[in-house]
Structure formats: C-alpha cells, structure tokens
Amino acid sequence: MRRRVPALAVLAVAAATVLGGCSGGEFGGVYDLPLPGGADLGDHPYEVHVEFKDVLDLVPQAGVKVNDVAVGKVAKVGLGPDGWTADVTVEVNGDVKLPANASAQLRQSSLLGEKYVELVSPNNPAGRLANGATIPLDRTNRNPEVEEVFGALSLLLNGGGIGQIQDISKQLNSALSGNEPQIRQLLTNLNTLVSNLDAHRGDITQALDGLNRLSGTLNTQRDELAGAIDNLGPGLAVLTQQRDQLVTMLNSLSALSGVAVDTVNKSQADLIADLKDLQPTLTQLAATGQNLPKSLQLLLTFPFPDSTVAGVKGDYTNLFADLDLNLGDVVSNLGRSRQSILPQLPGLGGLTGGTSGPGNGVPLPLPTGSGGNTSSGGLGGLLGGLLGGGGH
Known part of the structure; x- marks a missing residue:
C-alpha cells in the first residue's frame, strides 16, 4: 500500500539530495531520488x-x-x-x-x-x-x-486471418454440399477410431515406453553402431568384388538341387521298399526295450559290472583262486564228487562214477603218458573215447 506524502516533503527531500550532491556527493540523476510511498x-x-x-x-x-x-x-x-x-x-x-x-x-x-x-x-x-x-x-x-497485442490484432485484421475466413467458409460449403452421408460416415468412422485408440491407450503408452527404452539402449550403444556402419562399407565392397563368384555358386546350387530332386524322384520306389524292409528290424530293436542298453553296459564293464562297485573298498579287489589245468585231476575230482557236468555218451555209461552200467559208468581212463596207443592214453585217448564211443 502506498502512503500519501505531502508535496512539501517531496521538495524537502529533493532539496536535501541536491545539497548533498553539491557538498561533494555524487548525484546519478533522478533515479537516485527516493520515491515517496x-x-x-x-x-x-x-x-x-x-x-x-x-x-x-x-x-x-x-x-x-x-x-x-x-x-x-x-x-x-x-x-x-x-x-x-x-x-x-x-x-x-x-x-x-x-x-x-x-x-x-x-x-x-x-x-x-x-x-x-x-x-x-x-x-x-x-x-x-x-x-x-x-x-x-x-x-x-x-x-x-x-x-x-495491438500489433498482432492489426496484422490479423488487415489482410490476415479475418480476411480469409469468408474464403474458407465458401470452400467448406462447396466441399460439403451434397456429401452429407459421406461426411456423416467419416465422422462415425473417426469416432470409432478415436474410441479404439482410447481403449488401447495402455498398450500405446507401453509401446511408447518400450520405444523410449529402445532409444536409450541405442543411444548407449551408438559407438558400436557407428563402428558397425563404418565397417559395413568394406564388407559391401568385398561382396561387390565377389559378385560373379556368388552368382556362379547360386547357379551351381540351382543345378545341384535339380539333380537331387530328379534322383529322389527316380529312387522313390526303392527308398520306400528299403524302409519297409527295415521296419521289422526296427520293430525288434524297439521291442528289446531296456535289455539292449543294459546288455551293452554289462559287456563294456565285464567282469566287473556296476553292481559290483559297491563291494569294492578302495582302489582294488582281493581275489584268491586256485587254477588247476590238469584235465586228469579235473575228471578225478568230478568222479569223487559224484557230480557230472558232461553229457552221458553211448558206450560209456555216463561219467558219474561208481560201477559200470547204465547210469553207473566208470570215469574216463586217465592218461598214462607211456606213449602207447593214442586211442587209450593221454588227451588223444580221451577225445577218441568221447568221439569213438558214440559211434560217430
């Protein structure tokens, strides 16, 4: 709020200021005078x-x-x-x-x-x-x-937009006269379009956000993109130089594809017959199920399959075995144990030990090593008795 000051007071202040300037102070003009109120x-x-x-x-x-x-x-x-x-x-x-x-x-x-x-x-x-x-x-x-404001209004009134309103109105009337159904349909379609845009404003906003993130990512990788674009020129130059080789390769590939198609068409019947012949084998392989993989696993790990790994303590396995390669001792032991693992042959009465006769044959004669008849001594006599006693 401004305060009213008498004119006499204003003159007094002005006189004091002028006197102060005359007494040695610097006077900068009327702006140095304090305004009342x-x-x-x-x-x-x-x-x-x-x-x-x-x-x-x-x-x-x-x-x-x-x-x-x-x-x-x-x-x-x-x-x-x-x-x-x-x-x-x-x-x-x-x-x-x-x-x-x-x-x-x-x-x-x-x-x-x-x-x-x-x-x-x-x-x-x-x-x-x-x-x-x-x-x-x-x-x-x-x-x-x-x-x-007045300058802009003058520009508008003097040859500006106001003078052109009449022309615009006449042109609109000429364009809309007789086209009322089309204009109405256009407004209906425009309303539908705006409604659909409003219904998908969330998707539009999400797309714009994704575009913003993509722009940010491209901005952070502009150096890599610039390097890729710079290196694209030499690559295109190499492709231009090798254009003839590329065309030749494509033509050869086209010829190869034609030959391959012709070969497949001509061998179609034989291929179908081979596949039909292969069907039983594949069926039997499928019927084996898990037996074939398990047998292959056992074959690769024999004589120590995976089931024996749990019984192995440390890095070795203890095995104590006595191996007697003397065939006479083997047969004698079989006779003493009264057990036979050999088939009963005609004329020998079996090899189960005991008295002679069916089911109670004597053991095979042991080799004497005396160099006698080869049919009754040594390994030859044993094989001779097995083969000759059967009448074969």
Whole structure:
C-alpha cells in the first residue's frame, strides 16, 4: 500500500539530495531520488539478482511485490554477463523469507500502469533465498505488452486471418454440399477410431515406453553402431568384388538341387521298399526295450559290472583262486564228487562214477603218458573215447 506524502516533503527531500550532491556527493540523476510511498525495506534488506530476456521499460525504483504486497524495490537494471540478457538487482525486506527456487515475473499494475517485479514461491519450496542469490533465466518471464497485442490484432485484421475466413467458409460449403452421408460416415468412422485408440491407450503408452527404452539402449550403444556402419562399407565392397563368384555358386546350387530332386524322384520306389524292409528290424530293436542298453553296459564293464562297485573298498579287489589245468585231476575230482557236468555218451555209461552200467559208468581212463596207443592214453585217448564211443 502506498502512503500519501505531502508535496512539501517531496521538495524537502529533493532539496536535501541536491545539497548533498553539491557538498561533494555524487548525484546519478533522478533515479537516485527516493520515491515517496515506496516499500519499507527495514533495517537489514538483502539483494537478489534476477535475469530477464527483456525488461521492456522497467526502471530503477520500481516496486517488487510478493502476492501483490510491496516488499522491496528495483535497485539497478544492467546488462547480463552474456551481453544478451538483462540483470535486474532488487532489494527485498529482510523480514520477507522466500525459497531458494523462487521465480520472478515482470508484470504491469494496470493496462497503462507502471512495471514491477513479482516474486513467486513455487509449489515445492526448497531452502531460502539468500543475499546475493540469482534467479536464473529459466525461472523468469514477462507478460505481453499492449503494443504487442495491438500489433498482432492489426496484422490479423488487415489482410490476415479475418480476411480469409469468408474464403474458407465458401470452400467448406462447396466441399460439403451434397456429401452429407459421406461426411456423416467419416465422422462415425473417426469416432470409432478415436474410441479404439482410447481403449488401447495402455498398450500405446507401453509401446511408447518400450520405444523410449529402445532409444536409450541405442543411444548407449551408438559407438558400436557407428563402428558397425563404418565397417559395413568394406564388407559391401568385398561382396561387390565377389559378385560373379556368388552368382556362379547360386547357379551351381540351382543345378545341384535339380539333380537331387530328379534322383529322389527316380529312387522313390526303392527308398520306400528299403524302409519297409527295415521296419521289422526296427520293430525288434524297439521291442528289446531296456535289455539292449543294459546288455551293452554289462559287456563294456565285464567282469566287473556296476553292481559290483559297491563291494569294492578302495582302489582294488582281493581275489584268491586256485587254477588247476590238469584235465586228469579235473575228471578225478568230478568222479569223487559224484557230480557230472558232461553229457552221458553211448558206450560209456555216463561219467558219474561208481560201477559200470547204465547210469553207473566208470570215469574216463586217465592218461598214462607211456606213449602207447593214442586211442587209450593221454588227451588223444580221451577225445577218441568221447568221439569213438558214440559211434560217430
């Protein structure tokens, strides 16, 4: 709220300022004169730098407001460090606390009123705006000027869009006259299309998210993609050089396929007959089931199959055996044990021991080693008795 100050007080302040300048102080012009009714800065104001693209006709001593309440003034308007933007220095009452991420806007008190700077607190305030802080360019803006609005309106009215509305209306009438059913059908189809798109908005969003992830992946692998594209040129050059060989290979492959097809067609009956002949063998192999694999397993591990591994302790197996290769002792032992593992032969009465006669034959004669008749002594006599006694 501005306070009314008598004109006499204003003149007194101006006279004091002029006298101060004459007494040795530096006078910078009318902008150095304090305006009556300005904001109360308090005892400890702080400065904030605000960057604007364009400050229009903002001047020093202009007001600084927060929620339409005057809290400070514009101290200086200068050029930014980059030489393209404006740097506005404002002084704010020390009792006014603003967040560090506050924004600034250049506003106008009325249609033709004065300009002032409005400081706005965001929805998510963070920290506190300190003395000497800077509000960057991305957090400032300005409203359009009255002159800009009138200029755009003048462009619209004088040969702009307003003058073309009549032509547009005539063209629309000409295009729609007599085509009402088609236009109605078009609108119906458009409504159906929009409804389907709305029903699949989740899938569309998911597809866009997937496309975003794909783009991110391609972006992370752009070096590999660039290398692959760079190496693609030499590869294409090699293929171009070997074009004749590739064409020849494909032609030969085509001829080979023709010969193979002809061979298969001519041998079709023989192949079918071979397959039919092979069917019984395959059937018997299938009927063996697990017997064939198990027998092969036992054959490969004989005489120690897998079932004997559990009885082996350590890395060796103890075996105690007496092996007698004297055939006479073998036959004698068989006779004493009265057990026969040899078939009964005619004329010998069997080899089960005991008295002679059917079922009670005597053991075979033992070899004498005297060099007598080969039919009754030694291994020859044994074989002779076995073969001759049978009448074969």
